Amino acid sequence: MAASCHCFVAGLLLLFSGVLSFPVGQEKRDATTCGYQSCHATKPTMLNVHLVPHTHDDVGWLKTVDQYFYGDRNNIQHAGVQYILDSVVDQLLKNPDRRFIYVETGFFYRWWKQQSSSMQQTVKQLVNQGRLEFVNGGWCMSDEATTHYSAVIDQMTIGLRFLNETFGICGRPRVAWHIDPFGHAREHASLFAQMGYDGFFFGRLDYQDRARRMNAKEQELLWRASDSLTPPMADLFTGILPNGYNPPEGFCWDQLCTDDPIRDDTDLEDYNVDDVVQRFLHAAKTQALVYKTNHIIMTMGSDFQYENANLWYKNLDKLIRYVNDQQGNGSNVNVLYSTPSCYLQELHQANLTWPLKTDDFFPYADSAHSFWTGYFTSRPALKRYERISNSNLQSCNQLEVLGGPVSRKGLFGQGDSETLRKAMAVAQHHDAVSGTEKQHVANDYAKRLAKGWQHCQVLVSNSLASLTGSSAERIYCDYLNVSVCPLTESSSKFSLSVYNPLGRSVTWPVRLPVNGTAYAVTDAQGKPVDCQVLPVSRATQEVRRSRGFAKNELVFQVRAPPLGYSSYSVSLLQDGPPSSSPQHQAPTSIQNKFLQVTFDPDTGLLSGLSNLETKQTIKLSQNFYWYNGSNGNNVESLQTSGAYIFRPNSSTPVMVSSKARVEIFQNSVVQEVRQWFTPWVSQVVRLYADSKAVELEWTVGPVPVSDEQGKEVITRLDTSIKTAELFYTDSNGREVLQRKKDFRPTWQLKKTEPIAGNYYPINSRAFIKDDTDQLTVVTDRSQGGASISNGSLEIMLHRRLLHDDYRGVGEALNEWSELFPDGLVVRGRLLLSLEPPATAADAHRPLAQQVVSQPLLSFTDGDLNPNTRLEFSGLQASLPPAVHLLTLSQWDQESVLLRLEHQFQSWESKASSQPVTVNLQKLFSTLDVLGVSELNLSANQWKDEMKRYDWSPEKEEKPLLKTFEDPSVWEITLRPMEIRTFLLRVTFK
Known part of the structure; x- marks a missing residue:
């Protein structure tokens, strides 16, 4: 292990040195008073009001991330982040009592790079004194409903790493801060706990939940965010802010605000200090009635505020002075500049017990007919592109390690993984992958991802050239889902390389556009x-329109080794007419050795599914429907459906078609039933020879709106499974949560929206089950879903709406492009698995990981050099089934970052929910592991130095901690749902 030091610096200069020293620029500072030590004194006999100056800076929303930083396009929204940071630093220097918190590291990083060395030194001094404090610290403030946990961990890691390298221990946030996301996921709380945060604050929760919590003084609680990790590993103190993230009414002093300034000149007629003080005292005392301690927090700021920080601070200085002057007249209110961590410290020192929560904060509604459940599906094409980009990034990171230094600068030029890493980090923002941004901003996010992938393609080509020994140019076909690949369409001989980023071998179907037969x-x-x-x-x-001209598709199954590639050679044998002719009559069934899928011969629709191994059979009908999006003329409310809000004007969806025209193709590789419902809805039901899952490839769009009705398109699976109003969804791709219709575990729901109020985010899978059967649906992107009727599961696929929903975005969710001027067409896949409930997780968890981390295909034209290495695995052997290799990325020249996770919950599987031991020295085939040091989840602290506040729940004895010792530094044990993070010092064998 590395020698202990007071600050962890990501450059890793100390790793395994055994010498206590401090890297250049991060020397020990005895005068450091950051963090909890920098908090202003409070008064124990008074009501202490913690004023937290802050700005909320969206990393793209109404403007692009660049436009927000520079203050461009102010005709859309007046906002310029660079000026905010300029102004705040200037004002902090004028009064040592002042405080400010900053959140979005992606913006701060841009600003920091533009500062002079003297200004950087000044800012470091402010950070070391706790006057400028970072909270949350990720590259952005991520969405919690539509993000996958692997991408969330990545974006937090790069933000926190920058703060670590720049400011050392004083740059490390103590508090997670998600003041704007629209609902809160249990898995996010679990991740934050494992990253070492002492607490978590957010602004939005359901209006009914808030009312109950205010009445019961339960707006601060202990969130037990895992049912598998031993407490307190995933316990996180959570506070709900009183005004969202805005100041109390009447106390906003930004240039964007219209509230009166404090006028304290007694010679002037409009002197208003007495009025301001009395209004503030009333606001403070009213707020204190719904919180538990004699400390309350007030967020003094809002969206893109403090561009002229003098306005805020001049009035806050006066407010603190004049309110505290009233203590001489018997007032018991004490006001102070503070930060979320200072407020948290006071709550911790109160030594109270706190209500315990084990579910999540979905769905979120801000009024009776305004459920923010539409964004679970909004912009489905962007959601899919983000998911593909995440998979590509993991492959890029891994190949950068496996290929060595030549990956970054090799045969095909200079490539990098950082561009895509940062683009992916920005895409996690709560107005990015969520789909709640303006169209031009969504386009910008996609362009950033495309640019990042171009940089990674060079790196991947360099790496594969090194590993294969082949200098042949590599081609990447990014439109295979719509049968577009110029090389395979025109070449008579080519090779395919399949790189598998998973830690186990995979079998994967390949469909290539070709013109031969x-x-x-x-x-x-x-x-x-x-x-x-x-x-x-x-x-x-x-x-595909004009992008490709292949008449046929070549279909075969490939197998790729763990963390490695395999090569396939393809040669044209025959041109001419298609060799496969479809059957146009409705099929009765298709099947392989594992599954049988039956159809209604009269309608062409699915009618049943059987698992031939387990002898299970269920009735299963599937069709497409759409809800009318409310246009705001309902009797109950003027609320419309929009980018955020799902509000159908009827609880009964409209069936697209009661029948489907069908074609059926059957051969030794695949059987598929092509269903045509309408000109804008079609589907292929596909069963590959060796698959234990049925693929439903859906194509929806352009959604017609000539009837002036916005439409929310769903597919619904109706089964014979007896669900008792229960269904199950994943949380950010990890742990599974039970959902019940018209029910919330911790409060009594008053039902106002019977459909939208029962929708939940599905990130990678959902299922319904009874005692004998479990039907699991694996998705290829984040989507919204519900179980409205027993035995039913519906998933929203596409949304096209004609009205804004009045939550700020200011435009209707009506996507189109130059290629699709009549409306966006979206294609995706659902995978269906039928298993006994006791063993279903053994099937659906690996299946979901395979969809999230799919193989990366690349092509070379002509014959390969005979000396080409055609197969390679970066592992000595496949990882155990319960273990997932989550991260393998280059950290610096001599070390790599490795995350291994146990991908099963403690109750899920008799076979797989057991501890698993892995030997790190026996892991890689081409890397010698010379040293290892364990980190926390976000890789910004040594694991053995991570200390967190301890909190006590109400009505429960404190659980005994289980302690486990690894048998050696090389052998590590993973328990259900545990992620362990390591820095490995490596050399090539």
Whole structure:
């Protein structure tokens, strides 16, 4: 292990040195008074009001991230982050009592790079004295409903790493701060706890939940965010802010505000100090009635405020002075500049017990008919692109490690993973992947991801050139989902490289656009691979439009080793007419050795699903429907459906079609039933030869709106499973939560929206079950879903709406593009698995990981050099089934960051929910691990130095901590839902 030091510096100069020293620029400062030591004194016999000056700076929303930083396009919204930071630093220097918190590291990083060395030194002094404090510290303030945990961890890691490297221990946030996300996920709380945060504050929760909590003084609580991790590993103190993230009414003194300033010149007729003081005392005492201690917090700031910080601070200085002067007249209110961490310290020192919460804060409504459940699905194409980009980033990170230094600067030029890493970090913002931004901002997010992937493509090509020994140019086909790949369409001979980022071997179906009718495919051992040619469907031809011209698709299954690649050679044998002719009559069934899918011959729709191994059979009907999006003329409310809010004007959706025209193709590789419902809805029900899951490939759009009705398109699965109004969803792709119709675990729901009020985020999977059967649906992006009727599961696929929902974005969610001027067409996949409940997790967890971290395909034209290495694995052996390799990325020249996780909950599987031991020295095939040091989850503290506040729940004895010792520094044990993070010092074998 590394020698203990007082600040962890990400450059890792001390790792394994055994010498107590401090890296250059991070020397020990005896005068440091940051963090809890920098808090102003409070008065124990008084009501202490903690004023927290802050700004909330969206990393893109109405303007792009660049426009927000520079203050561009102020005709859209007046906001300029660079001026905020300039002004705040200037004002903090004028009064040592003043405080300010900053959140979005992505913005601060940009500003910091532009400062002179003297200004940087000044800011470091402010940070070291606790006058400027970072909270949260991620690259952005991420969304909690539509983000995947792996991407959340990544974006937190790069933000916190920058703060660590720049400011040392004084840059490390103590508090998580999600004041704007629209509902809060249990998994986020669990991650924050594992990252070492002492507490978590947010601003939004359901209006009914807030009313109950205010009445019961339960707006501060202990959130037990895992049912598998031993408390307090995932326990997080959580506080709900009193005014969202705004100041109390009447006390906003920003240039964007209209409240009166404090006029304290007694010679003037409009002197108002007495009025301001009395109004403030009333606000403070009223707020104190609904909180538990003699400390309350007030957020003094809002969106993009403090561009002219003098306005705020001049009035806050006066407010503190004049309110505290009243103590001489018997007032018991004490006002002070503070930060969330200082406020948290006082709550901790109160030594109270706190109500315990074990569920989450979804769905969120801010009024009776305003449920923020539409954004679970909004901008489904962007949501899918973000998910693909995450998969590409993990492959890029891994290949940067496995290929060595030549990956970054090699045969194909200079590549990097950082560009995509930062683009992905920005995409996690709560107005990015959430789909709640303006269209031009969504376009900007997509462009950033595309640019990042271009940089990674160079890196991946360099790495694969090094690993394979081949200098052949690599081609990447990013539109395979709509059968577009110029190389495969035109070449008579090419090779395919399949890189698998998972820690176990995978089998994956490949569909390549071609114009021939017969091909030969051989694997890395030269063995023939069964392949078939199918005609490109009419739906695919329409959605790809002019981007590709392949008549056929070559279909075969590939197998790739863990953390490695395998190569396949493809040769054209025959041109001519298509060899496969469809059957146009409605099918009765398709099946492989694992599953049978049955259809109604009269309608062409799904009618049943059987697991042939377990002898299970359920009735299963599936169809497409749409809800009318409210246009604001309902009797109960003027609320419309929009980017944030889902509000159907009827509880009964409209069926798209009661029948489907069908074509059926059956061969030795795949069986598929192509269903055509309307010109804007089609689907392929697909069953590959070796698959234990049924694929439903849906294509929706352009959604018609000529009837002036916005539409929320769903697919619904109706089954014979007896669900008792229960269904289950994942939380950010990890732990599973039970949902019940018209029910909230901690408060009595008054039902006002029977559909929207029962929608929940689905990030990677959802399921329904009874005692004998479990039907799991794995999604390829984040979507909203519900179980409105027993035995039913519906998932929202696409939204096209004609009205803004009045939550700030200012435009309707009506997506189109130059390629799709008549409305956006979206394609996606659902995978269906039928298993007994006791073993279902053994099937759906690996399946979901495989969809999230899908193989990366690259192509080379012509024959490969005979000396090319056709197969490679970066691991000595596959990881155990319960273990997922979450992160492998280059940290610096000599070390890599590794995260391993146990991907099962403690109750999920008799076989897989057991502790697993992995030997780190026996992990990699090409890397020698010379040293190891364990970090916390966000990699900004040594694990053994991470100390967190201890909190006591109400009505529960404090659980005994289980302690486990690893048998050696190399062998590490993972328990259910545990993620362990390591820095490894490595060399190539």
